[in-house]
Amino acid sequence: MAGPLPSWADCDPSEDGVPPTELPVRLSDITHHAEFPGQTVTVYSPSHASGRPCDIEILHGSIDCIPFAEQPACRVPVVNLRLTDDCWITDRTPDGLAALSAQLRSQADRLDREIRPALITARSDWTEWTDQRPDRPPPHPRWGLSPPPSSSGDLGNALADLRNYRDANRRRFSESAHAGRAGR
Numbered sequence: 001m002a003g004p005l006p007s008w009a010d011c012d013p014s015e016d017g018v019p020p021t022e023l024p025v026r027l028s029d030i031t032h033h034a035e036f037p038g039q040t041v042t043v044y045s046p047s048h049a050s051g052r053p054c055d056i057e058i059l060h061g062s063i064d065c066i067p068f069a070e071q072p073a074c075r076v077p078v079v080n081l082r083l084t085d086d087c088w089i090t091d092r093t094p095d096g097l098a099a100l101s102a103q104l105r106s107q108a109d110r111l112d113r114e115i116r117p118a119l120i121t122a123r124s125d126w127t128e129w130t131d132q133r134p135d136r137p138p139p140h141p142r143w144g145l146s147p148p149p150s151s152s153g154d155l156g157n158a159l160a161d162l163r164n165y166r167d168a169n170r171r172r173f174s175e176s177a178h179a180g181r182a183g184r
Helices: 020-028 094-132 155-182
Strands: 032-036 039-043 054-058 060-065 078-084 087-092
Touching (some): 054 078
């Protein structure tokens, strides 16, 4: 049994001596396949027994074609991408792959232009806050900010101080994010 073999396919599924009664089953099992590597990133994964960060490959993929599939759409090459071990983006046509690439590029640009400057500002603010106030607790996990000390024991003044502190941090974060978008 032999047929056309794409130049990109990893292996040749040709076989000799296939009985005619097995031909339909054997043909339906043929998949032309070519893998390509992804990117290795360090992640926390519940599947990693130690509970420590581990390296995993993301966006590993393949070009796949099932030439004798029952559905004609499966008979043409598509790209399948593995996000992580159990998560796949499948059946990407050239246009679908271009759309996904644009989405990933847009997210990478956003990380560079908006999120990174905001992170730098947040880290700077954090360092400033913790360096100047070693006796103060870290930010509350729910609110994200520690309240500033009030100069008096008056609850009304303390709340006003807290609002002013919150508003100043919102302005700083907003200015940082805006500066990142302006660099586009």
